[in-house]
Amino acid sequence: MRHSHDRERVAVTVDLVIFTVRDERLHVLLIERGKEPFEGRHALPGGYVRAGEHLDAAARRELVEETGVDAGQMHLEQFRTYGDPERDPRGRVITVAYLALGPDMPVARAGTDARAAGWEPVDAVLDGRIDLAFDHGAILREGLERARSQLEYTTVAATFCREPFTIAELRQVYEVVWGLKLDASNFRRKVTKARGFLVATGAHRTPDIGRPAGLYRRGDARLLTPPLLRSGDAVAAQLTTLALR
Template identity: 70%
Template sequence: MDDRLVRSVGVELSLVTVDLAIFTIRGGTLMILLVERGEEPFLGRRALPGGRVRSGETLDEGARRELMEETGIDGARLHLEQLGAYGDPGRDPRGRVVTVAYLALGPDLPEPVGGTDAAQAHWIPVGDVLEGRASLAFDHERILSDALERIRGKLEYTTVAAAFCPEPFTLTELRTVYEVVWGRGLDPSNFRRKVTGAKGFVEPTGDQRAQTAGRPAALYRRGDATLLSPPLLRSAP
């Protein structure tokens, strides 16, 4: 739309950005990837990685580019999906900016490296943000909270938990994903029965991994299913 026409009809132009809530598990803790902003607004504040979508770029392309530029992490390694759009008028002091948020999951991701308009990039525990020990710029705390709830729900009905596990993995490692994301312990025997009974969730490799104590643990890889049948519900006793 021509700028003169915009002014004549009083239409407000909006910028479109992407923001990424990227999760991994390190040392038994759910971590979120944050950058330290290297420019205004919110200079020096922590934020989710992201930025403006370029002309001719798709949203997915913009998300992967911003992730690489600001953190040095290749989005092709991740389970990446759109979370939703956020466009409250006051979310950005520069004016009306609509962002499309993404969530991403990856197994034991590397240390990020800050770049472009991100002075630094680092992993911090999700609990630090949710419990008020770390504050984020813009409305990124809301985006983080929404992304976490999306993941918690997806663990019930999909096989996405395996995206946190480098292959091959043990059922104990897979159970740890559920316990860390849901924030509660699970009965090992009951979990094993449900996982191995869900068609296409995991497949045995036929190999084992020696343990520091007890018998060797069987190793598994991801199956070809995307939905869990039956589901693994948080509310189950």
């Protein structure tokens, strides 16, 4: 006997959590929605997946449309799918979330459905000053923790730096993303001993004050060996903060 089942019409989108470091603070790209639902509210950039389009291709397309930066210049990875039936008032919309990391990027430009676009401090979302549409607040928080953990086990932190860069500039990335102050000497020792993380260029940069600093570029390694871990207390505190806000 055949059984009939109700089939719900489902749309698929991609949403991008795009982080960069600007003015020594972690920023995320947000758009101001130009139409309902949530007209005038901030949201993560993204859009519908086109017919016959692969998910990664849709994410790369949206990245170029919103930032003008090719995905080849950034770290881009899929980190979770969100499918709560109530997440979008227009109907059943499943979104695939992507994390994008890159150095200080150009002024954002609004896509077709956006009224405006701009780089906003992440802490403005975390402390409630900016309230995101849909479930984008939760997506951003999970993207932030994904970025923090990636810095522990991979070499993506160097993606935030324009080459060549100094150890101090790399340390600032860790401090900004993790929200922690790090001991400079201990950090230098760990990152210079990590296999394949950094390659010294032999050149130096002379600051206005202080000694010349050695310049580095990213090595071939993608995994950080040994990993550079946050303390257990720091991780627990950050996860609690993300969950409460």
